[in-house]
Amino acid sequence: MNWNWLNRNTDQILSWLLAHLWLAALPTLLGLLLALPLGAIAFRYRWSYAALITVAGLLYTIPSIALFVVLPGILGTRILNPLNVVVALTLFTLALLVRVVADALDSVPPPVRQSATAMGYRPIRSLLTVQLPLAIPVIGAGLRVAAVSNVSLVSVAALLGVPQLGQLFLVGFQLDFYTPIIAGIVLCLLVAAVFDTIILVAVRLATPWTRAVSHR
Amino acid sequence: MINFDNVSKTFGEGDHRTAAVDDLTIEIPTGKITVFVGPSGCGKTTSLRMINRMIEPTSGTVLIDGVDTRSIDAPTLRRGIGYVIQNAGLFPHRTVLDNIATVPVLQGQSRRSARATAAELLERVGLPESMGQRYPAQLSGGQQQRVGVARALAADPPVMLMDEPFSAVDPVVRAQLQDEFTRLQAELGKTIVFVTHDIDEAVKLGDGIAVLAIGGRLAQYATPAEVLSHPADDFVADFVGRDRGYRALSFTAAGQLPVHEEPTLRLGSSPARGPAPSSAPVGEPYWVLVVDDARQPRGWVDARRLTSGRGVELGDLVLGGSLADPHASLRTALDAALSSPSGRGVAIDADGRVIGTVAARDVLRAIEAARVNAPHSPGQGTSPGAGAREGEADPAAAAVPS
Numbered sequence: 001m002n003w004n005w006l007n008r009n010t011d012q013i014l015s016w017l018l019a020h021l022w023l024a025a026l027p028t029l030l031g032l033l034l035a036l037p038l039g040a041i042a043f044r045y046r047w048s049y050a051a052l053i054t055v056a057g058l059l060y061t062i063p064s065i066a067l068f069v070v071l072p073g074i075l076g077t078r079i080l081n082p083l084n085v086v087v088a089l090t091l092f093t094l095a096l097l098v099r100v101v102a103d104a105l106d107s108v109p110p111p112v113r114q115s116a117t118a119m120g121y122r123p124i125r126s127l128l129t130v131q132l133p134l135a136i137p138v139i140g141a142g143l144r145v146a147a148v149s150n151v152s153l154v155s156v157a158a159l160l161g162v163p164q165l166g167q168l169f170l171v172g173f174q175l176d177f178y179t180p181i182i183a184g185i186v187l188c189l190l191v192a193a194v195f196d197t198i199i200l201v202a203v204r205l206a207t208p209w210t211r212a213v214s215h216r
Numbered sequence: 217m218i219n220f221d222n223v224s225k226t227f228g229e230g231d232h233r234t235a236a237v238d239d240l241t242i243e244i245p246t247g248k249i250t251v252f253v254g255p256s257g258c259g260k261t262t263s264l265r266m267i268n269r270m271i272e273p274t275s276g277t278v279l280i281d282g283v284d285t286r287s288i289d290a291p292t293l294r295r296g297i298g299y300v301i302q303n304a305g306l307f308p309h310r311t312v313l314d315n316i317a318t319v320p321v322l323q324g325q326s327r328r329s330a331r332a333t334a335a336e337l338l339e340r341v342g343l344p345e346s347m348g349q350r351y352p353a354q355l356s357g358g359q360q361q362r363v364g365v366a367r368a369l370a371a372d373p374p375v376m377l378m379d380e381p382f383s384a385v386d387p388v389v390r391a392q393l394q395d396e397f398t399r400l401q402a403e404l405g406k407t408i409v410f411v412t413h414d415i416d417e418a419v420k421l422g423d424g425i426a427v428l429a430i431g432g433r434l435a436q437y438a439t440p441a442e443v444l445s446h447p448a449d450d451f452v453a454d455f456v457g458r459d460r461g462y463r464a465l466s467f468t469a470a471g472q473l474p475v476h477e478e479p480t481l482r483l484g485s486s487p488a489r490g491p492a493p494s495s496a497p498v499g500e501p502y503w504v505l506v507v508d509d510a511r512q513p514r515g516w517v518d519a520r521r522l523t524s525g526r527g528v529e530l531g532d533l534v535l536g537g538s539l540a541d542p543h544a545s546l547r548t549a550l551d552a553a554l555s556s557p558s559g560r561g562v563a564i565d566a567d568g569r570v571i572g573t574v575a576a577r578d579v580l581r582a583i584e585a586a587r588v589n590a591p592h593s594p595g596q597g598t599s600p601g602a603g604a605r606e607g608e609a610d611p612a613a614a615a616v617p618s
Contacts, residue, residue: 115305117270118377119318119367120295133309209309212351 002179009180013168017187019082020164023157024150024191027086031093032143038094039101040127049102056095064088064156085157092153093146100142104135137210140203147195151188165191218244218267218375218407223276225262225432236262237432240276244424246374247405251422253412255455259432260411264377267409268297280375295319298368298376298406303384304360306352312338312363313348319371330370337366342396358389365397369404378410382417394420415456419444419463427452441467465547468586470540473549473579475563475572480507483514484527503558506533511569513539513562539564540574546586550579 006013042052067088072079075087108131116126158166168184171177204211225237237259244250252260265271266278269290278285285293306315316337317330335345341362352360361381368376382390382397398421401408412418418425419440427443429435429451436448444464447453453460481504501518506528508514515533522528540552540563552561553576560573 111301111303111305112307114270115299115301116307118268118294118299118301118305120291120293120322122291130307130309134307207309209351209353212354 001182002177005177005179006183013165013183013187016163016165016167017191019162020151020154020166020187021191023082023085023154023162023164024089024147025195027089027093028143028147028150028195030086030090031097031146032139034090034094035097035101036132038098040105042098042102043105044123053099053102056098059091060095064092064153065159067091068157068160080161082162084160085154085162089150089153093150096146096149097139097142101135101139104138104142105131107138108134133206136203136207140199144196144199147199148192151192151195155184155188217246217281218409219277219279219282220244220263220266221277221279223263223266223273223278225259225266225271226274235259235431237266237273240432240434242426242434242437244407244409246281246407248423249401249408249410249421250424250426251410251412251418252426252428253415253418253422253455254428254435255430256413257430258428260413260428261379262432263428264379264409264411267375267377268294268299270294295323295371296373296375298371298373300361300364300368300376300378300381302380303357304352304364304381306360306363306367308352310351311348312343312350312352312355315352315363316366316370318367319373323371334366334370337369338363340369340400341366356389357385358393361385361393362396365400374407376406376408378408380412381410383412383414390417397421416463419466427455429455462547465550465583466545468546468582470544470546470549470574470579470582473540473546473563473574473582475574476560478505478560478562478570478573480505480511480570481517481528482506483508483530486522486527501557503560505536505558505562505570505573507570513564513570516557536562539568541566546579546582549574550576553579 038052042049068084069079071077071084071087072081075084077083105127112134113126113131116130121130154164155166155169158164158170165184165187168180168187172179172181172184220240220242223237223240224235226233226235228234240259240263252263254260262271266273267280267285269285272286306312307318310318313331313334314327316334317325317327320330320333321327331348335348338345338348343359343362343366347355347359352363355363361384364381368378382393385393394417410418410421422440425436425438425440425443426434427436427448435455436443436452438446438448441464443452444456444460444467447456447460456463483506502520503516504519506514506517513536514530515535517528517532517534522532534557536556538548538552538555538561540549540561544552549561549563552563553559553574554561556562556573558573560575563571563574565571
């Protein structure tokens with residue numbers, strides 16, 4: 001481990017870290033926001049479930065590097081534009097979470113759903129204030145997987161020259177020098193751990209009823 | 217008043233069509249409990265859910281106070297109808313208070329005032345106010361069911377639909393909930409449609425009983441006493457079961473039963489003249505009724521097993537069975553006699569004090585007397601409800617005498 005190299009390059013590494021953070025966080029959020037309505041549609045209309053899940057599955061099998069290369073042609077962006085990364089990872093997150101959201105809504109016990117209807121909830125309000133809150137634990141679990149997978153996928157974009165922690169791996173390979181590679185792995189793990197913790201805490205705060213202890 | 221006019225519901229299509237409800241015509245009276253009872257697959261829940269349009273009829277009309285339910289926006293209609301579902305169906309993510317406040321909040325009331333009303337309702341269904349801040353998972357099944365009833369009552373709807381509300385709790389809690397429900401209904405006088413597969417529950421709670429057969433055919437619609445004493449057809453007779461004769465005793469008051477004098481022994485005291493009188497048959501237990509200072513019955517003691525000079529303790533007692541109070545039915549009186557170790561059923565007054573004992577032979581005599589004085593003979597239905605046979609649901613016949 002060459003600490004001198006790390007010291008000399010601290011500023012560069014920090015800027016890559018910051019870029020990595022938002023390149024992984026933004027698509028996770030956008031993917032979730034898109035997955036909520038699409039997942040709700042897949043849950044609500046059985047015929048759309050198979051279609052949406054199949055498309056999502058196919059989307060997820062596209063290699064990330066291929067998507068990074070193809071997207072500029074489709075979006076009209078330049079190859080180095082970080083927008084390509086954001087769009088590609090948003091699609092991956094969406095692909096992962098549509099099914100999670102649909103299945104999470106399906107996990108809400110039917111009597112609860114029925115009693116919401118019987119009380120006089122309209123469908124959208126029932127979805128937003130009864131079913132979605134109850135689906136949070138399952139959606140949260142899926143979101144953790146998506147967030148962590150985004151942290152590692154962002155690194156691939158280094159091959160295109162988009163600056164983020166993946167650059168450390170390139171530098172390491174090019175110089176046959178392990179310090180940046182180890183630093184890159186440690187920082188990626190750290191980012192993933194931070195995301196994971198944030199989601200875990202958010203889910204806990206949003207679901208106080210799951211920890212209510214029995215007084216019986 | 218709720219009317220089903222020639223209501224049918226079929227599920228599936230083509231060859232897979234099955235009738236859940238078949239041409240149901242029935243009039244449900246205001247302020248009474250009407251029970252839909254029948255085996256699974258008889259369409260009782262489907263019928264219930266057609267009242268608040270959770271299920272739409274394939275044909276026919278459901279009217280509430282003369283208004284076709286289809287003319288009312290479904291969510292608006294549902295907010296005006298209380299609904300209690302099996303297992304309560306509470307919202308797990310809301311506190312008990314917020315669960316109860318659901319419908320008032322949907323109707324546009326402020327959360328604050330809805331919670332205040334909810335707190336009062338909590339007390340009304342027999343739960344402490346402190347429970348309001350808990351989540352449903354922190355409540356027992358019986359408590360959840362009470363909250364379910366409170367939630368249905370929150371907007372003070374004139375009509376309540378109850379779908380097997382007490383079937384998921386143990387028998388002791390169920391009996392308790394049924395009793396409290398009866399008491400609550402006596403105060404509130406709601407129009408209640410109650411679905412159950414349990415004929416005992418139907419008989420206990422219903423002012424009128426609609427017995428539904430598989431395929432959604434109305435087999436009989438009458439008072440509980442009528443269903444038990446004059447089942448309309450073989451299906452009803454079979455469904456009502458073998459014990460129906462015994463169950464029917466529930467509807468005959470025990471008022472005229474002779475009450476025999478019963479010597480009692482106070483808890484803590486010893487028999488004045490030794491353990492047992494010499495006149496008592498040797499070799500058999502000699503049962504003496506033991507009461508407490510308030511003359512309330514505590515149990516029976518075999519006087520032969522008492523050592524003289526020592527007071528009777530709780531540990532010596534054989535607990536008696538049920539008690540017959542002055543308002544009890546012949547069924548309760550007979551049960552009191554049968555479940556007592558001495559064969560003599562303890563009769564109590566309104567304050568729970570012992571007034572004597574009733575004997576099984578007197579109950580049997582009372583049954584004989586009631587048969588002689590019966591206003592009608594079997595097979596000839598005098599109640600309007602007895603007319604509904606073989607699915608010929610004559611609207612005029614399908615009304616429960618109130």
